[in-house]
Amino acid sequence: MQDDLNLVLDDAQETMDKAISHLEVELTKIRAGKANPQILDGITVDYYGAATLINQVANISVADARTLTIQPWEKNMLQPIERAIIASNIGLNPQNDGLIIRLFLPPLTEERRKELVKRVNGEGEQGKVAIRNIRRDAIEAIKKLQKDGLSEDTAKDAEANVQQLTDKYILLVDKHCAAKDKEIMSI
Numbered sequence: 001m002q003d004d005l006n007l008v009l010d011d012a013q014e015t016m017d018k019a020i021s022h023l024e025v026e027l028t029k030i031r032a033g034k035a036n037p038q039i040l041d042g043i044t045v046d047y048y049g050a051a052t053l054i055n056q057v058a059n060i061s062v063a064d065a066r067t068l069t070i071q072p073w074e075k076n077m078l079q080p081i082e083r084a085i086i087a088s089n090i091g092l093n094p095q096n097d098g099l100i101i102r103l104f105l106p107p108l109t110e111e112r113r114k115e116l117v118k119r120v121n122g123e124g125e126q127g128k129v130a131i132r133n134i135r136r137d138a139i140e141a142i143k144k145l146q147k148d149g150l151s152e153d154t155a156k157d158a159e160a161n162v163q164q165l166t167d168k169y170i171l172l173v174d175k176h177c178a179a180k181d182k183e184i185m186s187i
Contacts, residue, residue, distance in 0.1 A: 001150050005142065005158055012138035012162055016131050016169045023127040023173060027180045030116055030123070035062045035105055039092075040070075045077065045084040054081060068103040070094075108184070116184045124177035128170055135166040 028038045037060040044051040054060065058072040058081060072078055082094045082101055091112075095102040108116070139159055146155040 001145065001148070002154075004145055005150065005154065008138055008141045008145070009158065009161060009165075012134055013165055015134045016165060019127055019130040019134065020169060020172055020176070022130075023123060023176055026123045027120060027176060030119055030180065030184075034065050035068045035103075037062065037068060039090060040068070040085070043084055043088045043090075045080045047077070047080070054084065057081070063102070066105045066107075068105070070101040070103070071099070072101075075099075113184050117181050120177050120180045120184065124173050127173045127176075131166055131169045131173065135162055138162045 025041075028036065029041055030039075037055070040054050040060060043054050045054055045057055046052075047057050054070065057074070057077050058070045060068060060070050063069045070081060072081055078096055078098070078101060082096050085092065085094045085101070085103070092103045092105065095104065139162055142150070142155050142158045142162070146152065
């Protein structure tokens with residue numbers, strides 16, 4: 001019975017770690033004024049009928065602090081990549097010169113910074129919801145073990161451990177969001 005309980009607690013912690021990792025990835029996609037190829041992660045382009053990530057059909061590099069260059073491996077991919085970037089709604093207009101696509105990141109206005117902070121806080125809230133769902137699942141599993149013969153005291157201790165774990169990870173989400181907010185708001 002104790003092994004099952006440890007399995008539930010370990011699984012909850014592992015899943016919460018994954019939720020934090022996902023949050024970190026999502027936060028890197030939100031630009032903070034400097035060019036970062038990761039803002040194009042997740043954007044797919046139509047490559048001969050198959051949805052393919054941009055970084056798998058082109059070379060993405062940072063030309064300077066505010067410019068990304070995208071050089072497709074096949075020249076006929078310029079138009080589909082350009083359309084995919086426009087459709088992705090990341091707030092950047094691609095400049096196509098016939099050989100490469102340039103993305104110029106404009107300096108952030110105060111209004112745009114506030115918009116990005118809202119987006120960061122939304123991602124943080126999604127992370128917190130995911131962690132709370134993991135807590136709920138873990139507590140349900142503990143209650144099921146209690147019905148199967150786990151002592152009430154052990155179950156209460158396990159639930160307290162899950163709550164401590166939840167509090168720790170929610171604090172971690174808040175720290176990540178606060179750091180990203182600070183990065184966005186610094187000029």
